[in-house]
Amino acid sequence: MNFQKISSSRRRFIQGVMATGALSAISSGPLISRAWAAETNPEQWVQSGCHFGAFEAKVVNGEWTDTRSFKHDKFPCDMLKAVREIVYNPSRVRYPMIRLDWLLKREKSDRSQRGDNRFVRVTWDQALDLFWQELERVQKQYGSSGVFTGFADWQMVGKLHKAGGAIDRALSMHGSYVTTVGDYSAAAAQVVLPHVIGSLEVYEQQTSLPLVIENTNIIILWGCDPIKNLQIEYLVPDHEPFGYWQQIKEKVTQGKMRVISIDPVRSKTQNYLGCEQLALNPQTDVALMLGLAHTLYSEKLHDEAFIKEYSVGFEQFLPYLTGETDKQPKDANWAEAICGISAEEIRELARQLVKGRTQFMGGWCVQRMHHGEQYPWMLVVLATMVGQIGLPGGGIGFGWHYNGGGTITSKGPVLSGLGGLNNPPKAVHAANFRGASPHIPVSRMVDCLLSPGKKLAFNGETLTFPDIKMAIFTAANPFHAQQDRNRMIEAWKKLETIIVLDHQWTASCRFADIVLPVTTRYERNDIEQFGTHSNKGLLAIRQVVKPQFEARHDFDIFTELCKRFNQNETYSEKQTEMQWIRRLYDEGRKQGQETGITMPDFDTFWNGEGYIEYPTGTPWVRHGEFRESPDLNPLGTPSGLIEIYSKTIAGFGYQDCPGHPVWLEPFERSHTGKQAESYPLHLQSCHPDKRLHSQICSSDNYRQTYAVNGREPLYINPTDAKVRGLKNGDIARVFNARGQVLAGVVISEDYAPGVIRIHEGAWYSPQEGGKAGTLCTYGDPNVLSADIGTSQLAQGPSAHTAIVQVERYQGVIPAVTGFGGPQLVQ
Numbered sequence: 001m002n003f004q005k006i007s008s009s010r011r012r013f014i015q016g017v018m019a020t021g022a023l024s025a026i027s028s029g030p031l032i033s034r035a036w037a038a039e040t041n042p043e044q045w046v047q048s049g050c051h052f053g054a055f056e057a058k059v060v061n062g063e064w065t066d067t068r069s070f071k072h073d074k075f076p077c078d079m080l081k082a083v084r085e086i087v088y089n090p091s092r093v094r095y096p097m098i099r100l101d102w103l104l105k106r107e108k109s110d111r112s113q114r115g116d117n118r119f120v121r122v123t124w125d126q127a128l129d130l131f132w133q134e135l136e137r138v139q140k141q142y143g144s145s146g147v148f149t150g151f152a153d154w155q156m157v158g159k160l161h162k163a164g165g166a167i168d169r170a171l172s173m174h175g176s177y178v179t180t181v182g183d184y185s186a187a188a189a190q191v192v193l194p195h196v197i198g199s200l201e202v203y204e205q206q207t208s209l210p211l212v213i214e215n216t217n218i219i220i221l222w223g224c225d226p227i228k229n230l231q232i233e234y235l236v237p238d239h240e241p242f243g244y245w246q247q248i249k250e251k252v253t254q255g256k257m258r259v260i261s262i263d264p265v266r267s268k269t270q271n272y273l274g275c276e277q278l279a280l281n282p283q284t285d286v287a288l289m290l291g292l293a294h295t296l297y298s299e300k301l302h303d304e305a306f307i308k309e310y311s312v313g314f315e316q317f318l319p320y321l322t323g324e325t326d327k328q329p330k331d332a333n334w335a336e337a338i339c340g341i342s343a344e345e346i347r348e349l350a351r352q353l354v355k356g357r358t359q360f361m362g363g364w365c366v367q368r369m370h371h372g373e374q375y376p377w378m379l380v381v382l383a384t385m386v387g388q389i390g391l392p393g394g395g396i397g398f399g400w401h402y403n404g405g406g407t408i409t410s411k412g413p414v415l416s417g418l419g420g421l422n423n424p425p426k427a428v429h430a431a432n433f434r435g436a437s438p439h440i441p442v443s444r445m446v447d448c449l450l451s452p453g454k455k456l457a458f459n460g461e462t463l464t465f466p467d468i469k470m471a472i473f474t475a476a477n478p479f480h481a482q483q484d485r486n487r488m489i490e491a492w493k494k495l496e497t498i499i500v501l502d503h504q505w506t507a508s509c510r511f512a513d514i515v516l517p518v519t520t521r522y523e524r525n526d527i528e529q530f531g532t533h534s535n536k537g538l539l540a541i542r543q544v545v546k547p548q549f550e551a552r553h554d555f556d557i558f559t560e561l562c563k564r565f566n567q568n569e570t571y572s573e574k575q576t577e578m579q580w581i582r583r584l585y586d587e588g589r590k591q592g593q594e595t596g597i598t599m600p601d602f603d604t605f606w607n608g609e610g611y612i613e614y615p616t617g618t619p620w621v622r623h624g625e626f627r628e629s630p631d632l633n634p635l636g637t638p639s640g641l642i643e644i645y646s647k648t649i650a651g652f653g654y655q656d657c658p659g660h661p662v663w664l665e666p667f668e669r670s671h672t673g674k675q676a677e678s679y680p681l682h683l684q685s686c687h688p689d690k691r692l693h694s695q696i697c698s699s700d701n702y703r704q705t706y707a708v709n710g711r712e713p714l715y716i717n718p719t720d721a722k723v724r725g726l727k728n729g730d731i732a733r734v735f736n737a738r739g740q741v742l743a744g745v746v747i748s749e750d751y752a753p754g755v756i757r758i759h760e761g762a763w764y765s766p767q768e769g770g771k772a773g774t775l776c777t778y779g780d781p782n783v784l785s786a787d788i789g790t791s792q793l794a795q796g797p798s799a800h801t802a803i804v805q806v807e808r809y810q811g812v813i814p815a816v817t818g819f820g821g822p823q824l825v826q
């Protein structure tokens with residue numbers, strides 16, 4: 001994922017893939033057909049790839065009929081069973097469509113009709129003319145601050161066909177526009193960690209897993225579920241980490257390594273490893289960490305020499321830890337009352353941390369909460385006190401569950417992709433933000449729409465919200481990603497025009513005015529890395545089937561848009577798809593030659609196996625260079641050292657994020673014994689095991705493999721289910737003051753009492769489309785989450801600060817409304 005503009009992710013799964021029909025023809029016979037072009041051969045296997053892995057598609061007379069895994073992927077992922085359906089499903093966007101009332105009245109349309117899903121089919125020319133006319137109108141009438149482009153984070157893989165690259169390249173020749181900073185994934189960590197440890201950390205490569213296997217005594221999985229989350233990657237996963245995790249499992253089974261999962265839920269990783277768990281109360285991690293830190297300090301177990309040489313600010317933090325400043329020592333007894341782990345267990349864990357080599361692996365969910373900045377900061381402080389940062393198999397990392405973290409990075413070249421133009425022409429409209437900010441923190445979008453002109457504190461800056469009139473979303477589904485759906489529905493009414501480019505008819509399409517049908521990954525040719533962090537090799541990604549219906553590539557859509565202001569040739573550089581791919585390959589090949597990596601010429605690569613494996617790199621230790629020589633390899637912090645206390649952050653004067661990590665109560669929390677009457681349950685909306693966010697939710701057959709009574713599963717502890725009279729398979733109503741959803745009950749001992757889960761990405765399916773407060777018939781958890789920034793520092797999303805109540809649904813059960821495309825109006 002692209003953190004642009006501030007500085008610019010077992011047994012059972014293998015069996016699962018092997019077991020069922022969709023991926024039946026596992027690796028036998030010649031895997032890659034030489035004659036790959038879909039139209040030349042009545043029956044063939046075509047190599048492709050996606051966020052779920054590389055695979056081969058069986059194509060018979062131009063139709064994709066079967067899927068099998070890639071021979072170089074030893075741990076193929078179950079979700080590959082869903083990819084064929086992405087091309088063929090009733091929710092596919094087929095034609096350019098315009099919302100009925102918008103077609104009649106344009107910017108003066110009745111915006112309260114948005115979401116009623118009534119659309120008119122138009123031609124591409126009509127749709128693009130209207131897109132272009134709207135851009136012109138808004139730029140002229142409102143300037144650059146009137147146009148907003150969403151976050152193309154989870155565009156399909158491919159160096160050329162990048163939805164984000166395509167839109168930026170085109171629109172920047174037309175004018176300037178409001179963009180976003182940070183992302184939904186790790187916004188709080190991304191802002192605080194550069195102040196504390198000098199880099200984003202979240203998207204960085206981790207210490208090589210072979211070094212962990214060799215050296216580590218205890219792995220602390222802090223809210224981290226690699227076995228679930230490593231199934232997908234930002235580029236094409238090679239799934240290599242699963243081999244290493246298998247070795248970790250063996251060591252755990254043999255008693256040669258301990259893995260402790262600190263998590264209110266028995267995660268997939270915990271179940272896979274059979275490891276230990278500390279089931280703390282949700283949202284109380286910082287209190288637990290402080291209790292651990294206090295024990296280390298009071299029992300003189302902390303590494304004083306490391307703290308002194310490699311960090312600054314321990315002395316400012318200490319009075320808070322000991323309670324000198326607020327008369328409250330943050331000792332294990334204090335922590336127990338908040339986090340629910342006994343003081344004795346806290347003390348014992350602290351002692352264990354310094355007994356041998358300890359590797360902290362931090363996940364991101366805990367920072368997607370109110371005051372989410374405190375968790376990564378305090379985890380760095382704890383690891384600093386343990387003193388093993390920069391040692392093989394010790395210290396801290398926040399990317400073990402993401403993009404193949406901990407694989408060994410190869411020596412291969414990293415290919416570029418479609419980006420901005422080298423010498424862009426003067427834009428049609430000069431930048432004019434009218435005193436407002438050109439960017440907003442991504443999850444503050446609804447605040448911005450509701451309060452244009454309002455000032456917002458953000459990481460030491462004061463932003464002024466622009467007055468946005470037109471929003472363009474490509475490769476993004478804000479009606480999944482954004483919190484507090486009902487508030488959002490009101491905010492959307494502020495927009496005069498909304499354009500969405502997608503291949504699935506998501507709720508974001510339903511709430512748009514112009515919807516443009518985009519090709520899927522499987523209808524394009526491209527090249528992509530095999531392995532994101534590992535960059536193990538290079539993969540030819542071949543067109544499996546021809547573009548369906550009237551879908552067009554993002555690239556071609558924007559070429560056509562540019563034609564309307566005579567910049568299409570500049571945009572496309574007069575290069576066809578295959579010429580572009582060849583060019584990107586050749587650039588990589590040249591890069592390889594300079595570093596001694598030999599790659600075949602493009603034709604040999606493309607017409608041959610379509611796969612190159614690079615020479616492997618050497619095992620590496622995160623923060624190793626810093627530990628070796630902090631003077632020569634300082635961190636990117638102002639002091640060059642770990643900042644336990646940050647003068648910079650202290651200088652911002654934020655009450656909700658002071659100069660060192662502190663325990664702060666979130667705006668709402670379960671397990672406090674107080675508010676419990678109305679909404680006693682903590683709602684987790686973690687990342688799904690069977691989807692990538694909202695992607696593949698519309699693969700109807702695959703969805704039925706996990707849906708319960710046609711609804712998104714709601715996981716709940718047996719005790720919580722019993723008191724509510726809930727049985728497996730029941731349909732429950734989950735609600736709070738913000739909204740209400742239906743979900744299908746799954747009773748599971750994996751969930752601690754008081755903790756429930758509905759996975760993010762469940763398609764928003766309103767009973768009455770467009771009406772705020774209406775029941776979601778499928779189970780979108782963002783109907784229930786709150787839209788409140790983490791703090792003034794990062795203004796990240798607080799999706800996991802949410803409490804709810806659950807009851808058996810009593811009424812007539814409504815049909816699920818969210819799938820199946822638009823209602824066509826003639």
Ligand code: PGD
Nearest residue numbers: 154156163184185475476477481501685693694695760799
């Ligand atoms: P996706 O479902 O991946 O989610 O939010 P995001 O909006 O990125 O949406 C991508 C959309 O792009 C899909 O509709 C897909 O069909 C479309 N698409 C894919 N490829 C292409 C392409 O090549 N071209 C075009 N034009 N379209 C394409 C993700 C965001 O959700 C993230 S990253 C996180 S971490 C957040 N997590 C949570 C959470 O933990 N809990 C809650 N409650 N909410 C969250 N929201 C956030």
Ligand code: PGD
Nearest residue numbers: 009185223229262265267282283363364365686687692693
């Ligand atoms: P989650 O699975 O949401 O993943 O990575 P992230 O680390 O955010 O949460 C991880 C763990 O945090 C869960 O086991 C959960 O129980 C635990 N947790 C929740 N609340 C608490 C708490 O209060 N304290 C503690 N200690 N633990 C808690 C997300 C990452 O995953 C991102 S951002 C993206 S974009 C990718 N998305 C997907 C995806 O959609 N689907 C899959 N299969 N894999 C992904 N990988 C990536």
Ligand code: 6MO
Nearest residue numbers: 183184185186
């Ligand atoms: Mo994310």
